[in-house]
Amino acid sequence: VLGWFYVFPAYRLPSDKEIVEEVLGLGEAWKKNQTGIDLYRNLLTECCNPRWMFSVTKENAPIGKVLWYDGEYYYSHTVNNETYSIFVQTTPLKPLKKCAVVGNGGILRHSKCGRDIDQADFVMRCNLPPLTKEYLADVGNKTHLVTANPSIIEKRFQGLLWSRKAFVDYLKAYGSSFIYMPAFSMRPGTDPSLRAYYAIADSPSNLTMLFANPDFLRNVGKFWKARGVHAMRLSTGLFLVSLALGMCDEVTVYGFWPFSIGLDGQPISHHYYDNILPGKWFHAMPEEFVQLWHLHKSGTLRVKVGSCR
Ligand code: CDP
Numbered sequence: 001v002l003g004w005f006y007v008f009p010a011y012r013l014p015s016d017k018e019i020v021e022e023v024l025g026l027g028e029a030w031k032k033n034q035t036g037i038d039l040y041r042n043l044l045t046e047c048c049n050p051r052w053m054f055s056v057t058k059e060n061a062p063i064g065k066v067l068w069y070d071g072e073y074y075y076s077h078t079v080n081n082e083t084y085s086i087f088v089q090t091t092p093l094k095p096l097k098k099c100a101v102v103g104n105g106g107i108l109r110h111s112k113c114g115r116d117i118d119q120a121d122f123v124m125r126c127n128l129p130p131l132t133k134e135y136l137a138d139v140g141n142k143t144h145l146v147t148a149n150p151s152i153i154e155k156r157f158q159g160l161l162w163s164r165k166a167f168v169d170y171l172k173a174y175g176s177s178f179i180y181m182p183a184f185s186m187r188p189g190t191d192p193s194l195r196a197y198y199a200i201a202d203s204p205s206n207l208t209m210l211f212a213n214p215d216f217l218r219n220v221g222k223f224w225k226a227r228g229v230h231a232m233r234l235s236t237g238l239f240l241v242s243l244a245l246g247m248c249d250e251v252t253v254y255g256f257w258p259f260s261i262g263l264d265g266q267p268i269s270h271h272y273y274d275n276i277l278p279g280k281w282f283h284a285m286p287e288e289f290v291q292l293w294h295l296h297k298s299g300t301l302r303v304k305v306g307s308c309r
Pocket of ligand 1: 102103104105106126127149234235236237238255256257258259269270271278285
């Protein structure tokens with residue numbers, strides 16, 4: 001079957017309407033393709049070694065190791081006693097069976113995908129999303145790994161310079177999951193990330209802080225760039241999908257739909273909880289979606305759009 005990415009040249013992204021038609025055209029049909037899964041696991045292991053390199057650990061970032069920031073030009077942190085002491089010993093990640101990667105797209109609204117998501121063996125979410133009662137049916141409430149952007153710490157929790165209670169209370173929604181922070185990506189992100197670490201460490205929570213390894217982020221960026229994703233920086237969701245493809249037997253992604261209309265042709269909000277749009281030139285989410293759709297069509301992962309019931 002010829003889809004739009006064969007018909008349209010690479011320099012023109014299909015319009016939102018064309019994407020809807022393509023997705024509706026394929027319908028719910030999906031068949032797992034073990035060859036595709038194995039291929040991507042091997043490609044990602046070769047380039048980026050997700051299981052071992054995803055986060056900084058005492059093993060891959062010993063004292064004296066220079067961590068070059070992936071989001072800055074020529075800026076680094078040399079691991080010292082203080083930073084070394086707060087890294088996990090080794091990778092806490094094990095090979096996994098069924099993984100769900102949950103983006104924050106408005107497509108999740110009224111999807112009733114919560115139960116499907118919660119049934120996965122490993123659920124990954126982006127940017128400390130709200131998991132309150134009103135969203136339970138659509139997004140579920142189980143989390144094994146959630147990313148946190150330092151800018152959220154700054155904006156929503158006063159950089160943790162004052163009370164840490166609101167932050168620690170908010171994190172209760174994520175149970176005993178991993179919190180994944182890009183502490184060594186952009187210069188202003190380091191201090192808030194370290195403060196977030198101490199806020200968690202000093203509270204009775206069961207959360208584990210993992211700091212993103214800038215080498216991993218850089219390599220994953222190159223991997224997708226070679227496949228046509230031209231952005232300043234990949235979206236958080238695609239980093240997690242890359243981890244999942246490297247570690248999980250089966251990957252289903254939810255909430256990835258960076259378009260202005262839904263499958264019914266009606267306008268749709270950017271997030272399932274608000275409609276704050278991202279900075280225009282920073283990410284290339286529609287290009288990323290094209291890649292995901294490619295993988296969906298080849299049976300390598302499953303892109304869930306539309307309703308789960
Ligand atoms: O911080 P960022 O803009 O990357 O992410 P977000 O808005 O918190 O959403 C989390 C992830 O969901 C993004 O990184 C995208 O991969 C995905 N997403 C999407 O595909 N479509 C949307 N409308 C919104 C988010």
